[in-house]
Amino acid sequence: MLCSMADEKHLKTSWMDLVWLLFLVGLALLPPIDEPHKQGTLLAIALLQLFEDRLAAQFPRRGWSYVVLLQILLATLLIDHTGELSINSTYYPIYYLPVFTAALHFEAVGTLLWTALASAAYSSYLYPALQEYELTPDSIARLSQRIMFFFIAAVIINQFATKARRQTARYQRLAEELAASNRQLEKVQADARRSERLAALGQLSAGLAHEIRNPLGVIKGSSEMLNQKLATADPLSAELAGYISSEVNRLSALVSRFLDFARPLHAEPRPHDITAVMDKALKSVSDQWTGGPVRVARTYAGDLPLALIDEGLAAQVFVNLLQNAYEAMGENGGSLQIDLSKAVSNGHRGIQVRVEDSGPGIAPEIREQIFNPFFTTKKTGVGLGLAIVAKIMDEHQGSIRVEPTAAQGTAFVLFFPAASSAIESEVFAS
Ligand SMILES: Nc1ncnc2c1ncn2[C@@H]1O[C@H](COP(=O)(O)OP(=O)(O)O)[C@@H](O)[C@H]1O
Numbered sequence: 001m002l003c004s005m006a007d008e009k010h011l012k013t014s015w016m017d018l019v020w021l022l023f024l025v026g027l028a029l030l031p032p033i034d035e036p037h038k039q040g041t042l043l044a045i046a047l048l049q050l051f052e053d054r055l056a057a058q059f060p061r062r063g064w065s066y067v068v069l070l071q072i073l074l075a076t077l078l079i080d081h082t083g084e085l086s087i088n089s090t091y092y093p094i095y096y097l098p099v100f101t102a103a104l105h106f107e108a109v110g111t112l113l114w115t116a117l118a119s120a121a122y123s124s125y126l127y128p129a130l131q132e133y134e135l136t137p138d139s140i141a142r143l144s145q146r147i148m149f150f151f152i153a154a155v156i157i158n159q160f161a162t163k164a165r166r167q168t169a170r171y172q173r174l175a176e177e178l179a180a181s182n183r184q185l186e187k188v189q190a191d192a193r194r195s196e197r198l199a200a201l202g203q204l205s206a207g208l209a210h211e212i213r214n215p216l217g218v219i220k221g222s223s224e225m226l227n228q229k230l231a232t233a234d235p236l237s238a239e240l241a242g243y244i245s246s247e248v249n250r251l252s253a254l255v256s257r258f259l260d261f262a263r264p265l266h267a268e269p270r271p272h273d274i275t276a277v278m279d280k281a282l283k284s285v286s287d288q289w290t291g292g293p294v295r296v297a298r299t300y301a302g303d304l305p306l307a308l309i310d311e312g313l314a315a316q317v318f319v320n321l322l323q324n325a326y327e328a329m330g331e332n333g334g335s336l337q338i339d340l341s342k343a344v345s346n347g348h349r350g351i352q353v354r355v356e357d358s359g360p361g362i363a364p365e366i367r368e369q370i371f372n373p374f375f376t377t378k379k380t381g382v383g384l385g386l387a388i389v390a391k392i393m394d395e396h397q398g399s400i401r402v403e404p405t406a407a408q409g410t411a412f413v414l415f416f417p418a419a420s421s422a423i424e425s426e427v428f429a430s
């Protein structure tokens with residue numbers, strides 16, 4: 001029943017406060033002037049008016065009920081001291097105060113109930129009046145008129161207030177929806193930027209790698225010949241030739257690896273149970289792990305749809321992510337949390353995969369760079385793991401993002417479309 005006020009009302013409060021003060025001072029200056037009860041009551045009404053918002057905020061559920069109740073009491077006090085016969089007091093419109101407050105802050109039923117209570121408080125002065133005077137049809141008519149005016153004013157104001165409240169709520173909802181779709185748009189734009197950047201980087205370095213491969217082949221052949229020739233020569237020359245040979249091998253392995261990465265993927269997505277793919281990847285990574293102990297917790301939702309994935313590529317995604325998670329936790333070990341759940345992204349049904357580790361986390365300033373090819377912070381890292389993951393996710397019309405976790409650590413959140421959501425699956429035709 002109770003409704004919160006629009007924020008902008010607070011801005012107008014000080015202005016309205018002034019109006020109220022002028023009004024009450026005006027009343028105080030009108031006769032009867034030397035009636036301390038009247039002036040005291042007006043002062044109390046002024047204070048209540050100034051602090052009603054704060055008072056109402058003190059009691060989140062009942063606040064405005066208390067304010068209206070106090071206003072009724074004060075109004076009743078005021079007319080008791082402003083007329084020989086209270087029921088005839090010319091100050092009776094002071095009851096509009098609680099009536100309006102109720103109309104502004106309650107729904108229709110509440111407003112009517114409070115107006116009825118205010119009317120009853122006013123009518124209660126009939127009792128002392130009847131001790132001395134007869135009840136005439138004329139005075140009944142006058143009292144009824146006044147009460148009817150209370151009600152009609154309450155209903156009209158309540159209608160306006162309710163309309164304004166609904167409007168405000170609607171605008172608030174709209175603004176929230178707008179903000180949400182803005183955030184969504186920003187995310188999509190960031191994703192698109194990343195894909196573009198990775199594609200450009202990939203192209204550039206693939207060209208470079210091609211150019212490097214040929215001279216590298218020549219160096220490799222030559223160094224092998226040199227090696228054979230120098231096998232019988234002095235040990236220093238043999239050692240140096242050995243270095244050339246082994247380093248060239250390392251370089252050419254790197255180039256091959258990179259060209260593998262730069263080659264188009266040829267994904268062949270089919271409906272697959274993604275939990276089986278994840279379990280296999282987890283087993284292969286944990287079997288090869290030689291660092292500290294890692295506690296693995298898996299939460300797989302029971303109602304997961306089949307995912308539209310290329311099994312081999314999806315497995316590679318999971319292996320790369322899990323490998324990174326294990327490596328992040330390193331010698332100390334830690335805990336790994338894997339969640340698979342149903343999700344909707346951009347209007348597509350699908351599966352959300354969340355891989356969270358308790359490692360040291362990723363500094364915010366490198367959070368986007370980690371997807372770049374050759375970005376690594378590891379001594380022996382190559383920096384292709386996440387670049388490959390991002391590429392595969394693009395190929396699957398999925399998405400990946402990295403999130404900081406509640407404690408330290410890292411969470412990668414992936415989305416794979418479900419088999420039945422991807423009606424537009426021609427995009428996958430390879
Ligand atoms: N789970 C993780 N926790 C902390 N840092 C991570 C995690 N996963 C990836 N990274 C950071 O991202 C970088 C790039 O990862 P990746 O592309 O797999 O290359 P590499 O593992 O060869 O370094 C890593 O060097 C590391 O700094």
Ligand SMILES: [Mg+2]
Pocket residue numbers: 320323324384385386
């Ligand atoms: Mg890696």
